[in-house]
Every structure is written in structure tokens, then in C-alpha cells.
Amino acid sequence: MSDGAEKSKRSNYHGRLEYTFARNMRDYEGYSIGKLLSLINDPKIISMAGGMPSPEMFLQEQLRQATRRRFDSHIHRIMQYSSIRGEGELIEAVIAFLQRDDIHVRPENVMITSSGQQGLDLVGRLLLDPGDALVVERPTFAGALAAFQMQRPDYLGIELAADGLDVVQLRQVLSDCQASGSPPKFIYVVPDFQNPTGICMSLAKREALLALSRLYHIPIIEDSPYRTLRYCGSQLPSLFSLDQQQGGGSVVGVYTFSKLFCPGMRVGFTIGPPEVISKMTNIKEGSTLNTPPYNQEMCADFLTTVDLDAYFQRCHVYYQEKLRVLLEALETHFPPERGVTWTRPDGGLFLWLSVPETVNTQSLFHAALGFKVAFVPGDAFYGEHPEYRHMRLNFSCPSSDQLKEGVRRLSDCLVRTESVVDRLQRSRWSINQYT
Numbered sequence: 001m002s003d004g005a006e007k008s009k010r011s012n013y014h015g016r017l018e019y020t021f022a023r024n025m026r027d028y029e030g031y032s033i034g035k036l037l038s039l040i041n042d043p044k045i046i047s048m049a050g051g052m053p054s055p056e057m058f059l060q061e062q063l064r065q066a067t068r069r070r071f072d073s074h075i076h077r078i079m080q081y082s083s084i085r086g087e088g089e090l091i092e093a094v095i096a097f098l099q100r101d102d103i104h105v106r107p108e109n110v111m112i113t114s115s116g117q118q119g120l121d122l123v124g125r126l127l128l129d130p131g132d133a134l135v136v137e138r139p140t141f142a143g144a145l146a147a148f149q150m151q152r153p154d155y156l157g158i159e160l161a162a163d164g165l166d167v168v169q170l171r172q173v174l175s176d177c178q179a180s181g182s183p184p185k186f187i188y189v190v191p192d193f194q195n196p197t198g199i200c201m202s203l204a205k206r207e208a209l210l211a212l213s214r215l216y217h218i219p220i221i222e223d224s225p226y227r228t229l230r231y232c233g234s235q236l237p238s239l240f241s242l243d244q245q246q247g248g249g250s251v252v253g254v255y256t257f258s259k260l261f262c263p264g265m266r267v268g269f270t271i272g273p274p275e276v277i278s279k280m281t282n283i284k285e286g287s288t289l290n291t292p293p294y295n296q297e298m299c300a301d302f303l304t305t306v307d308l309d310a311y312f313q314r315c316h317v318y319y320q321e322k323l324r325v326l327l328e329a330l331e332t333h334f335p336p337e338r339g340v341t342w343t344r345p346d347g348g349l350f351l352w353l354s355v356p357e358t359v360n361t362q363s364l365f366h367a368a369l370g371f372k373v374a375f376v377p378g379d380a381f382y383g384e385h386p387e388y389r390h391m392r393l394n395f396s397c398p399s400s401d402q403l404k405e406g407v408r409r410l411s412d413c414l415v416r417t418e419s420v421v422d423r424l425q426r427s428r429w430s431i432n433q434y435t
């Protein structure tokens with residue numbers, strides 16, 4: 001298009017200016033799950049789609065009291081701009097909190113973020129140039145894909161087994177990348193009760209992953225929103241703490257208060273080598289500046305005044321029961337001959353359900369809305385080569401009765417869909433007989 005034509009196109013569009021979006025953004029259509037969730041607007045729908053903690057676990061009275069106390073003592077500090085890297089009190093509280101998990105950091109290793117999602121955005125912006133490769137699990141957290149997508153990277157997907165990512169495949173991929181001279185910039189993993197599968201990486205795989213990271217000099221981004229939500233079995237060391245035992249420096253940890261305390265605060269933190277934290281702070285300076293002081297104060301208050309062991313124990317009992325109800329309902333409605341399988345997590349908020357190959361869970365999602373039940377179709381969770389026979393189910397937010405009824409509706413919907421698919425296949429077969 002000539003310059004003149006381009007100009008007139010810009011100014012004559014319905015009499016308004018036409019915006020020329022950045023190349024990166026022209027075909028970007030937003031966060032796929034966000035769009036699906038906006039379709040679930042009928043209150044009669046039982047939604048197992050979201051990723052929200054239960055409001056029944058919110059410490060409402062504690063938040064009210066903390067607000068009153070802190071407004072009375074230093075409202076001026078709450079209403080002012082504050083440090084970009086985070087309030088000193090919260091950083092100290094985070095350091096003490098991490099010590100409970102055998103992670104030992106200093107203030108220069110910590111940055112407060114406006115949610116875990118911002119931590120992921122900063123990681124992507126710090127480490128990725130367009131066209132760079134990064135390693136992700138198959139499937140992986142869709143929100144991380146949305147954050148990294150801003151840099152237009154290439155994804156190297158590594159299959160996920162019941163005990164975490166396939167380290168043999170990872171070794172092969174890293175070796176191939178080294179041979180071709182284009183190593184991935186980092187390896188992104190959610191080792192504890194992963195979103196979307198609920199899978200927890202075994203200790204052997206954690207050690208193998210760290211060894212590969214060191215061998216190939218590729219940093220690991222460990223995203224840990226669900227680490228405190230273990231309902232049975234014993235806690236495994238984080239990648240960050242294992243790495244520290246070997247000298248440290250290979251792992252950046254991304255954390256959030258969303259599932260620890262409440263998502264409404266939008267506060268999280270990132271830990272890593274001082275040079276990484278300091279560069280991330282520079283990026284944050286150009287976007288949000290500081291995380292709101294009120295929200296930081298509430299999180300600091302949560303870490304320092306709540307009996308965390310007792311609170312987490314209460315959450316464990318509550319969520320474990322929800323998980324038990326969901327698993328029991330699945331066993332009731334999906335006996336083995338139906339060909340439906342699912343993960344059995346020891347923690348977190350989700351499980352991953354796989355349906356027979358003839359069923360596409362994207363289409364099933366729309367059919368399920370007619371049955372007044374919702375889930376997240378699995379294809380949203382792949383960086384490349386999406387699979388269409390899985391779905392993510394959340395058990396933290398629906399009530400136990402809703403979980404039971406939701407699974408019954410899902411089962412009915414699947415029966416109906418399979419019979420339609422079956423009829424279609426048979427009619428195709430009979431047409432083929434005569435052509």
C-alpha cells in the first residue's frame with residue numbers, strides 16, 4: 001500500500017483513527033481460558049472450569065482486623081508510592097516463610113510481584129527474544145503460555161508422566177538443541193501439583209532435571225503456587241532448595257499469595273540470583289512500578305500473625321475431602337469400560353481427565369454447557385501440537401453436592417456425544433461401502 005493510501009485508510013475508518021497494532025499483537029486473540037470462562041455466565045451451570053480457591057477458606061475476619069490495625073497505625077505509608085522491589089517488611093516475612101521450606105535467601109534474592117502472573121511475565125520479558133525456544137511440560141499452565149507468548153517464542157514440549165516430565169526425552173531434546181546451536185533459554189516447570197494435571201514430580205526426576213540444567217547450562221523456572229497444598233504423602237524438596245544444596249544459581253522460583261492467602265490481593269514474589277532480581281525490578285519499574293502497599297501489608301500480616309500450620313492444615317482437610325468426593329463421583333459414573341481415565345493428585349486444585357479418542361473436548365465443552373456443566377478443554381494447555389481428548393477439572397470451588405451432580409451431568413453429556421459420534425461413524429462406514 002502506498003503512503004497516501006495507508007494514511008487515508010487510517011483516517012477514513014468510520015471517520016475514526018485506525019490503530020496500527022504492533023506486529024506482535026496483530027493476530028493475538030487473548031488468553032484462551034479467559035474467553036471460555038466468559039461463556040459460563042449461567043448461574044445454573046456447575047463450573048469445574050475455574051482455578052479459584054474456595055471462599056470458605058478465606059480468612060475474612062483476619063483481613064478486616066489487619067486492615068483496621070494498619071490503617072490506624074500508618075495509613076500514610078499505605079497511601080504512598082513505595083519500593084519497586086517490595087516493602088521491607090514483606091520481604092523479611094517471605095524470607096522467614098521460605099525457611100520453613102528449607103530455602104535460604106537474602107533480601108537481594110527476593111522481589112515482590114503483583115501476582116504470580118506478573119512473575120511469569122517478567123521472566124518471559126527478561127529472558128526471551130522473539131523466536132527463542134523454551135522448554136515446557138506437555139501439558140503446561142496456560143497462563144504461563146499467555147505470558148511468554150508476548151515474546152513469540154518457540155515451545156519445546158516434553159511429555160508429562162505420572163511422576164513428572166520425561167527426563168529421557170528432555171535429555172534428547174537438550175542434546176539436539178546443543179548440536180544445532182540453538183539451546184532453549186529456560187525450562188519452565190510446575191513440579192508440585194501441576195496446573196492442569198495435579199501431577200507432582202518425583203524426587204528422582206527433580207534431581208535428574210537439575211543435573212540436566214547444570215549439564216546444558218539452562219536455567220529452570222520453578223512455578224510453585226500449589227506447594228503448600230499437599231493433602232497426603234510427604235513433601236518433596238523444591239527444585240530451588242535442591243539447587244541451593246549444590247551451590248545454587250540454576251533455579252528462579254515464582255510464587256504467589258493467590259492460593260496461600262487469597263487471589264484478590266494480586267501479590268506474589270520471585271526469588272533468584274541478585275542479577276536476575278535486579279533486572280526484573282528494572283522491567284517492573286516500566287510497567288506497574290510498585291505493588292500496592294495495602295496489598296503487601298495484608299500479605300505481610302498474613303505471614304506474621306496467622307498460625308500458618310493450623311491454617312494450612314484446615315485447608316488440607318477441606319480440599320482433600322473435595323478431592324475425595326470428585327474421585328468417588330468419577331469412579332461411580334466412569335467404570336473402566338467407558339475408557340475415561342484421570343489423574344489422582346495428592347494435592348493442588350485440579351485433576352486431568354482423558355476421554356476416548358473419538359471425542360473432542362473442545363466440542364464437548366460446548367455440548368456440556370447445554371447440560372449445565374463446565375470444564376476447561378485440554379488443548380489450551382499445550383505450547384505446541386495441542387491434544388483434544390483431555391480436560392481440566394477443578395475441585396476446590398464447587399461444593400461437594402455440585403461436584404457429584406457436575407460429574408453426573410458430564411457423564412450424561414459424554415454418553416450423548418459418543419452416541420452422536422458413533423452414529424456419524426457408522427453412517428460414514430455405510431457410505432464407504434457404496435463408493
Ligand SMILES: Cc1ncc(COP(=O)(O)O)c(C=O)c1O
Nearest residue numbers: 051115116117141195225256258
Ligand atoms: C501454575 C500457576 N502459576 C501461576 C499462577 C498465577 O497466579 P496468580 O493468581 O498469582 O497470578 C497460577 C494461577 O492459577 C498457576 O496455576
